Each structure stands twice: as C-alpha cells, then as structure tokens.
Amino acid sequence: MLKVAMFGAGGMGTNHARAYARMPGVAVVGVMDHNRDAADRLADAVGARGFTSAGEMFDTISFDIVDVCVPTPWHAEYVCLAAEREVAGIVVEKPMGRTIEDCDRMIEACQRRKIPLFPAHVLRFFPEFAAARRQVDSGVIGDVASVRTRRGGPFPRAWENWYGKPSLSGGVILDLIIHDFDWLRWTFGEVDRVFARCLSAGKHEVDKDYALVTLRFRSGVVGHVEGTWADPGGFKVGIEVAGREGLIELNFNQPASPAFTAAISGPVGAGPGVAVPENPTAESPYYLELEHFISSIRSGTPPAITAEDGRAAVQIAAAALESAETGRPVHIV
C-alpha cells in the first residue's frame, strides 16, 4: 500500500485526492489545508485525517508520496519540506513554481535525496492532446510551419482571489497557458524566443486576464498561444497545427460537437436549465496522470514528465511575462 499525504484541499487537491482514493494499492492518509473545514471535508471523503499544519501532519502519520496542490507561490516551500522526509516521490501541481528560482530550489532539494519530483502537466494525459502529438509525430501533415492553441473561459474565483493577483498566480500566462507551453515544447521542441502581451501586466490585482503569446521554436516553427480568463461563455480549448501536407485541428475552424450533452429543464419557475457538454472518456486524465507516476515509483523507472520539464515550462511562461512587462521579445537561452 502506497500512502499519500496531500497539501491543499482546494479544487485540484480534491481532484487528485479522489483519484488516489480509487487507485488500487494507494490510500490517502492525510490532507493538510489551512482551512480546517476544507481539510476535514476532503479527508472524510477519502478516508484520511485532516490537518491544518505540515508539522502536525508529518509528526502524526507516515506516508510514501506527497502531493502538493497549494497555490503556486507555496509549491517550493512544501516540496522542500517534504523532500526532508523519507518519501518515495513528490507530485507538484502545475505550474511547478512561481519563478525559475523556485523550480531550481525544488529540483535541488529532491536531487539531494534522490526523490522523483513529478510536475503534474495533466494535458499530456488528455487523449485529444496526446493524439494530436502522435499525429504530428507520424508526419501525416508533413513538416510543421505553424501552430496555434487557445485555452480559457471565465475568470476563476478561489481563495482570496489569488488567481487575480499576478504576483501570486502569474495570471493566465503562468497559471493557465503553461499547459500549452508544456504541450508545445513536448511536441515541437525548445522555444527560442517569446513575445507576449497580457492584460494583467504591471497590475496588482485583476478580475480578468487575457494573453496573446507568439513563440518562435528553435526548429523554425512559429507558434501562437491565446489564454483567456475573460470569456464568460464557458471553458474552451483548441489546437491547430499547419504543415506542408495538411492541417490538424481541434475546436478551431468548426465547433466540434461534444460526444454527450445534457440539456435539462430547470424546476418550474426557475428559468431555463443549462446545457453541460461533455466528452466522456473511460478514465479521467487526472487519474491517468497520477497512476502513471505511482507506477513509475513502484517500478523504479523515471516518470515521463521530469522536474526539468516543469522548470522549462515555467521558463517559457517567465519569458512571456517578462516580454509582456517590457514590450520586447525575450530570448530563452
């Protein structure tokens, strides 16, 4: 039995904890959150104990895996704390850190103790994104000239509006489209230079954000990433890859119908119901992602996403943030 200790009982912490709870041979044993109610509620749901401090949790229970799903700027603190213990592996939610220096601290702390550190870039486990990469790799559209992605929806509301504070979340560039940066780097290789503009640049607190990022890959491929927290029309993602012999797209040129939609009338007098489109898959990408890491720990093989990958994605985002601040292209060395 592999025992998991969770840091953070927010949206993603809940998501991860519930995935572990139904994984064979895995149990969540502790949930730490500064919010006592949130910690206890999630702990109850997954059969674990709730804690409000890391020290209390570490002194009370034994565990093998630590999963860090606290807000981004505290990733490094908890990962480094966990790395001082005898743990078999650490999962850190994306973005790996608020800064490259944070990433370096975590990498160093984990390397010293030879602890695998897994940045949770779940997009690689979304079947549509994995399939798009396989198609590109297969050469079916020939050499690639350009790639576009888009991602986003309404502004996310969470603990103390931390998403709306660029100093904490890094805005859409670091928090949201880092998904695309990781997928793009995984698919098209290293990025050479970045030019970006975003609404949150230079702001202290925002209630929306929007970013347009232009990338030039070392291969010569040109990329464009659109990220929005300013679209009340619902969450959307899209991919478009243009090659010499064809084009691959997802939700770009025509709206793909979801595989399942429930449109249900609300109670009488309550107004219309809301249609919730879904593309059901046999297993959730979050489960697949964490299961992959757990099996890599069991087999002693390196996970498919390394801490260096997590750092590289943060580096692209940091370059985009710098470009948005300065108005100049930023080269990644």
Next chain:
Amino acid sequence: MGVKIGIMSMAHMHAYSYADAVRSMPNAELAGIADHDTDRAIETATTFETTAFARYADLLRTDIDAVIIGSENVRHRELCEMAADAGKHVLCEKPLATSVEDGQAMIAACRKRQVQLMTAFPCRFSPAMGRLRTTVIDGAAGSILAIRGTNRGRCPFGWFVQTELSGGGAVIDHTVHVTDLMRWLTGSEVVEVYAEISNRMFGQDFDDTGFLNLRFANGVFASLDTSWSRPKSFPTWGDVTMAVVCDRGTLTLDMFAQNLVLYSDKSGATSWSHWGDNIDRLMLEAFVSAIADGQPVPITGEDGLRAAEVALAAYRSAETGEPVVL
C-alpha cells in the same frame, strides 16, 4: 443609366467577383475591361459581356465614371494615377500599395483631381461584422481591451508569390483586411508592430506564415495570423475571425461560418458551401451609391494606406527581430 464602371486589369481574382457584382446592380454598368494582358482583356470582356481594351488609356478616354483596379499590387499606383488624371473615381483592390510612398502618391493624385479613392475592404460590409461593431458601440460589453484576429487562406500562387509584382507574400496579402477591421472597431491607430514571419509552408523565397502582434494608440493589443496555412484539402478557402475581449465579456466573429457542409462522392471531398451574403456586392453597392450621390466613399485611400503600413512594418520587425514603432 447608372454609374459606368471600367475595370483596370483582371489580374486579381477578386476582380471577377466585382465584375459579377457590378453587372447584377440596377444602378451600375460594367462599361469595359482593360488589361495589359490583351488575351485576358478579350477573354474576360467576353465572359462579362462588355468591351475589351488593350490599353488602359483607351478605357479611360471613354465616358466611364469610375474604375476598379484589379491589377498586381505593384501596378496599383501607376493605374490609380492614370485614372485620377482622367478624372475617374477609383476603387482599388487591397493592399492599396506596396510602399508608403506609392500609397501617398495615389492619395495625392486623387485629391488633386478631386476624384474619390476607395480601398476594397469588403469585410466591413459583412453583416456579422456589423453586429460585432454595433454591439461594441452599444457599450453593453464595455470597452475593448484586446483582439485576436486571423485571416488565413490557401496560397494563391501565380503573381501573388512573385514578390516583384506582389510586394510580399502572405503578410502583405492578408494583414490588411483584419487590420482595417481592428482600426474600424477600435477607432484607434496601430502604433507598434511585432512579427514572426517564415516560409516553412512552401520553403520558397516568399513568406507564407505571418504571426503579427499589434499595439494600438488607445492601449488595445492584438494578434493577427496572416498565414497561407489552409491545405488544398481544407473545406473552404480560409477564414476571417476575431475574438474581441472587452471589460465585460468576449465577442467572437467567424465571418464566413455561414456554410452548408457538402459531402460529395463526385469530388470525393467534404467542402463548405457558403450561404451568407455576398460582401463584395455589398461593398460595390456602397461604392456606386457614393459615386452616384456625390457622397464620400465609406472607406478611403488613407484607410488602405494605414493598413498597408502595418504589413510593411511587420516585414521590418521580422528583419530586425524587434517591435517597430509607427
């Protein structure tokens, strides 16, 4: 009798659509087609049941009121100056010019002879674009903060990829439409341009991929994809799209999304068959009624020049790797 219109060169495929539109209008007449390619003049004049002229001067000596210039981009200035000297109003295909100097000369020539110069930006006449602009003006969404635009297509080849005739590839061909829409929507001018430009689609000596980033005087930022990135198997010619991010929401435009989907065993292909309005015709109607009524044309030579300047700045940015200030 309506407004008599002549066409100066059928080099651009849009000229065929304009010829059709003029012929379909009750208050206009297609009075002749002149072309430096005599065979093309004769062939198209036959198709459109009008008179062929081997020399532009001969067309301009007739009693036409206005001309449509449909030549290769680099010839726009010469033909525009000839038409202005002959006292004919001008509707010029986009991009207005391939240099700032040429564009300024065209505007000056028309002003001097007191003829009107209109740039052919039919996208302003799209009813969906009209809805977008009305929604912005109504103010319910708040002010515009950022815009993501695309205008992609298939590579047209021919003279479009001979840069000595076109002045450039995908960037000069496709920057101007959406830049003009963004200017029209924001009421502001582009003050800075950054661009990544490449030729990886075809690997030849013309640009086929252009990702532009624009900054407007009022603080709005925007990006624009101008690439010839639609494959031959794409179900339609291309797109014009915008996402307009405002204070209180996002407005999206997919201008040519009004299609039937056609699955044809005859062609073995799936294609989109457009059922929306013919915006070329709507544009020609606006041009003809302005000329007939002696009113100012709705889109000017200056509008065309401002948009062309952005494309030219994009090339300079790509050369230097730095943003270019206008």
